[in-house]
Amino acid sequence: MKRYDWDIPSIIDELTEENKKEILERWIKEQRDKKDKESLNSYKTLKKSLKSKILMLHRTTFYKQKIIRKYKYDYLKPIITKIFIKNKWIYGSGKLLIILATNNIYINERTLRHYMFRWGLVTLIRKKKRKSEYKNT
Known part of the structure; x- marks a missing residue:
């Protein structure tokens, strides 16, 4: 209308x-x-x-205007996201580091972990249940 x-x-x-x-x-x-x-x-x-x-x-x-920050390894985001989704959100920073190394991309594991957190790439791992403690009485 x-x-x-x-x-x-x-x-x-x-x-x-x-x-x-x-x-x-x-x-x-x-x-x-x-x-x-x-x-x-x-x-x-x-x-x-x-x-x-x-x-x-x-x-x-x-x-104030929104600040758009550019980081050193932002160019890796599409590559890491593609690998992460391909492996069903299971691989952590350690395995991703090995896969990236095979492609001649070298980055510190801790740095990769920080970037993954910034991009919202979190592994889907079930937390272990704690068993209740028994008292010896």
């Missing part, structure tokens, strides 16, 4: 000040529930300080 916005200015003219306040109040409450900076960025005429007040965020927090 196509949306027609040509009548919006006439609707706004018909609204009383009280109606405008009510609509704006409801809209601001909805925006605060979302707590999404990106939704307010589409409003070009609003100042950033006003946007931060609407979302109840500190102004400096509103100005």
Whole structure:
């Protein structure tokens, strides 16, 4: 269904000040529930300080941008993920290290473990159940 916005200015003219306040109040409450900076960025005429007040965020927090970090071994992510999924989420960093070494890729095991944790590659291992201790009485 196509949306027609040509009548919006006439609707706004018909609204009383009280109606405008009510609509704006409801809209601001909805925006605060979302707590999404990106939704307010589409409003070009609003100042950033006003946007931060609407979302109840500190102004400096509103100005911060997401930092995309690049790490040394990020190029290995697709290779390791492919091996990891191929082996049904079973191989840990030790076996993956051996497989990578056969492909002439050398990386420290501890470093690989850190990267696997960062990428969310966790092995599916069942935890051992502890047997209850018997008291000698």
